[in-house]
Amino acid sequence: MTARVVLVDDHAMFRSGVKAELGARLTVVGEAGGVSEAVTVIAATRPDVVLLDVHMPDGGGLAVIEAVRDTLPDTRFLALSVSDAAEDVIALIRAGARGYVTKTISADELADAVARVAGGDAVFSPRLAGFVLDAFRDAPVAPSVDPEIDLLTPREREVLRLLARGYAYKEIASELFISIKTVETHASNVLRKLQLSNRHQLTRWAADRRMF
Amino acid sequence: MESVTTASPPTRRLYRRPDRGLAGGVATGIAEHLGIAPWIVWTTFVVLTFAGGLGIALYGAYLIVVPTAPDAGPGRFPAWLEYVGAGVAAVAAVGVAATTLPANGLFLPALLACLGGALIWRQAAQPERARMRTVSRSFAGDSTGWQGRARLVAGAALVVSGAALVLAREDFTAVRDGFLAMVVTAVGLALLTGPWWIRMATQLSEERAERIRSQERADIAAHLHDSVLQTLALIQRNANSPREVTRLARGQERTLRTLLYGNRTATGNFAAELRAAAADVEDAYAMSVDVVIVGDAPMDDDLAALAGAAREALVNAAKHSGAEAVSLYAELEPTQVSVFVKDRGVGFDVDSVAGDRQGVRGSIIGRMERHGGKAQFRSAPGTGTEVELTLPRTEG
Numbered sequence: 001m002t003a004r005v006v007l008v009d010d011h012a013m014f015r016s017g018v019k020a021e022l023g024a025r026l027t028v029v030g031e032a033g034g035v036s037e038a039v040t041v042i043a044a045t046r047p048d049v050v051l052l053d054v055h056m057p058d059g060g061g062l063a064v065i066e067a068v069r070d071t072l073p074d075t076r077f078l079a080l081s082v083s084d085a086a087e088d089v090i091a092l093i094r095a096g097a098r099g100y101v102t103k104t105i106s107a108d109e110l111a112d113a114v115a116r117v118a119g120g121d122a123v124f125s126p127r128l129a130g131f132v133l134d135a136f137r138d139a140p141v142a143p144s145v146d147p148e149i150d151l152l153t154p155r156e157r158e159v160l161r162l163l164a165r166g167y168a169y170k171e172i173a174s175e176l177f178i179s180i181k182t183v184e185t186h187a188s189n190v191l192r193k194l195q196l197s198n199r200h201q202l203t204r205w206a207a208d209r210r211m212f
Numbered sequence: 213m214e215s216v217t218t219a220s221p222p223t224r225r226l227y228r229r230p231d232r233g234l235a236g237g238v239a240t241g242i243a244e245h246l247g248i249a250p251w252i253v254w255t256t257f258v259v260l261t262f263a264g265g266l267g268i269a270l271y272g273a274y275l276i277v278v279p280t281a282p283d284a285g286p287g288r289f290p291a292w293l294e295y296v297g298a299g300v301a302a303v304a305a306v307g308v309a310a311t312t313l314p315a316n317g318l319f320l321p322a323l324l325a326c327l328g329g330a331l332i333w334r335q336a337a338q339p340e341r342a343r344m345r346t347v348s349r350s351f352a353g354d355s356t357g358w359q360g361r362a363r364l365v366a367g368a369a370l371v372v373s374g375a376a377l378v379l380a381r382e383d384f385t386a387v388r389d390g391f392l393a394m395v396v397t398a399v400g401l402a403l404l405t406g407p408w409w410i411r412m413a414t415q416l417s418e419e420r421a422e423r424i425r426s427q428e429r430a431d432i433a434a435h436l437h438d439s440v441l442q443t444l445a446l447i448q449r450n451a452n453s454p455r456e457v458t459r460l461a462r463g464q465e466r467t468l469r470t471l472l473y474g475n476r477t478a479t480g481n482f483a484a485e486l487r488a489a490a491a492d493v494e495d496a497y498a499m500s501v502d503v504v505i506v507g508d509a510p511m512d513d514d515l516a517a518l519a520g521a522a523r524e525a526l527v528n529a530a531k532h533s534g535a536e537a538v539s540l541y542a543e544l545e546p547t548q549v550s551v552f553v554k555d556r557g558v559g560f561d562v563d564s565v566a567g568d569r570q571g572v573r574g575s576i577i578g579r580m581e582r583h584g585g586k587a588q589f590r591s592a593p594g595t596g597t598e599v600e601l602t603l604p605r606t607e608g
Contacts, residue, residue, distance in 0.1 A: 104500075126539060130504035133543065137507055164504045165552045165598070166539030 003118035006045055007031040008038040008064060009053040009080070014103070018051065021107040026114055035059040039067045047075060048118045052097065054081035054088050065095045078117045080105075086131045093194050099123025121184045122191035129163035132190060152190065159186040228280045235297075238274040371400030439467050458536075459498035466491055482515045482544065483508040486551070489523035490540055497530035500537045507544030517583040518549060518603045524575040525553040525599040533557025533597060549603045556596040562589045576601070 003026045007015045015031050022028075030045040032038035035058045042050060042064070050068075052061040065077055077097040081088065082104075089100050098117045101110065102125060113123040124132075136152050152160070155176075162172045169187075173180045226245045229237035239257065243250040261267030374396055443464040450456040483505045490501040509515065522540065529538045535557035542551045572589075576599070580587045585603035 126502055126504045126541065130506055130541070133506045161541075161543070164506070164543075165541040166502065166554045 002026045003048045003114050004029045005114060006042055006047040006050045008050060010056045022111055025111040035063045038064045042068050049114050050075060050077045051080050052077050054079055054092060061092050062095055069096050076117050078113060078123060089128060089131055100128045101125045122187040124163045124187055126164045126166050129160045133160050133164060156186050156190050159183060226278055228278045238271055367404060374400060439464060455498040462494050462500050480511055481508050482511055485511060485519045486522060486542055489519055493526040493530055499530045501540055503540045505542045509544050514583045514603055517579050518551060518601055521576045521579045521601050522551045529553060529555040548605055551601040552598060554598040559591040559593045559595045559597050561593060562591050
């Protein structure tokens with residue numbers, strides 16, 4: 001089953017490029033060039049995954065997620081951007097995006113990322129992993145595997161480091177002698193901690209960067 | 213390219229609305245500014261008038277001081293009617309003052325001087341900027357339009373007559389006479405030229421802001437021309453060489469990112485040094501380097517050696533791996549610094565090759581060992597290569 005996808009990007013050229021490259025591997029059910037158009041299209045088509053541009057003239061990806069997430073809890077968002085700025089990326093992740101990739105990503109990798117997001121997993125590009133490690137850099141590691149504590153466990157740190165080094169999930173699994181499923185679980189846990197955490201180091205890191 | 217600008221809310225300013233109000237638009241302007249009905253403002257002024265004429269004085273002050281709205285149209289009444297009205301009001305005020313006030317003669321000349329100034333002020337407060345400039349020029353002697361000249365002459369005449377009246381009084385001592393004359397003349401002069409100076413200052417600061425804005429636009433345009441357009445031209449000429457196109461595009465992307473997201477050019481830090489190394493390799497070998505750096509520290513000899521070794525590892529990956537991209541990950545921890553250079557290229561047999569090559573032995577392994585660190589190679593034919601460079605750190 002291919003994922004049903006809505007493309008949201010204010011550059012029509014980019015949308016048609018993605019469609020041309022990925023049309024065979026996923027089903028593009030709609031596209032939009034702006035925030036309000038995106039909200040309408042997403043509500044009408046109820047896609048599995050929304051490929052969402054971070055910056056758009058009338059508000060950007062954040063506005064789309066905020067407008068849609070309460071009514072369509074099953075729709076997942078994958079942020080896709082040229083932005084290098086940590087604050088843009090982290091803000092979208094905290095709003096509920098399941099991952100972040102840069103627009104320079106290859107077609108294969110993008111198709112994989114969409115499939116993974118559609119399956120409920122998190123997608124960490126090396127850059128996003130780097131941002132997260134940076135945010136939790138000076139924090140102590142979590143004393144236990146308590147999911148309520150918004151600290152990274154040693155294992156999650158290891159997984160993030162390997163992601164930042166450019167490892168694929170499969171390579172991480174064999175490097176750490178764990179299953180791919182476990183790698184995915186770690187990644188999802190990190191993502192959830194990012195989305196839930198409003199205390200501790202993420203807040204401080206964000207404050208340092210004048211984010212929230 | 214997306215822009216990330218946020219407009220700050222405009223500052224709300226109090227303006228007169230002569231196009232909508234009855235007498236200069238003061239009340240209408242205040243009502244609009246406060247968001248209340250105009251009749252409330254009117255009533256307030258009327259009530260205050262019974263408090264010893266305070267309402268009229270206030271209204272006059274507002275009329276003089278508050279500027280007209282920049283988008284206001286011409287007044288509801290023809291200009292001449294306004295002037296006649298103003299003249300009647302002035303004469304009435306003078307008459308009332310002359311008949312009701314005790315024989316303190318200072319009041320009348322002062323009033324005349326003030327009226328002269330107010331008349332000129334009113335002229336300077338016309339809504340149209342072009343008209344304003346005409347007025348400014350008229351002060352500089354290059355008076356255009358009979359209206360401007362006539363009012364200028366009238367204002368000046370009133371000021372002079374005010375001063376003359378003071379000087380002509382017989383019941384003042386000479387010292388007090390001279391002093392008062394000076395004060396009145398100074399006030400008259402201030403009234404005469406004050407508005408012009410204020411207008412000039414406002415206009416100057418507005419023009420300066422506009423100049424800064426257009427300068428920024430020009431800077432960006434120049435930058436786009438020097439970099440982006442040149443690169444696009446080069447790309448078109450190299451359209452049949454994908455590697456060259458990639459190299460040009462990556463280099464341009466990096467430059468633009470530096471411009472847009474800033475703070476990447478700060479020199480003297482490890483992260484900046486690594487990014488520069490990655491940029492050099494991208495440019496020299498047409499290979500894209502994905503850089504992720506966690507933490508930062510000022511450069512020292514050990515870190516410089518580490519950066520040099522990392523650069524050599526990148527160069528090796530570019531030369532020998534055959535891969536199109538390489539990942540560079542660096543993390544600065546309190547006790548050690550690690551750099552990983554990973555490619556998905558052809559790989560090599562670590563045991564047979566790594567120790568022999570001068571680049572690997574001298575520039576990577578030897579350099580790391582001299583500075584107390586170490587270099588590890590993990591590779592096998594067909595699986596790509598990862599170079600791990602670690603360096604212990606002593607200071608935090």
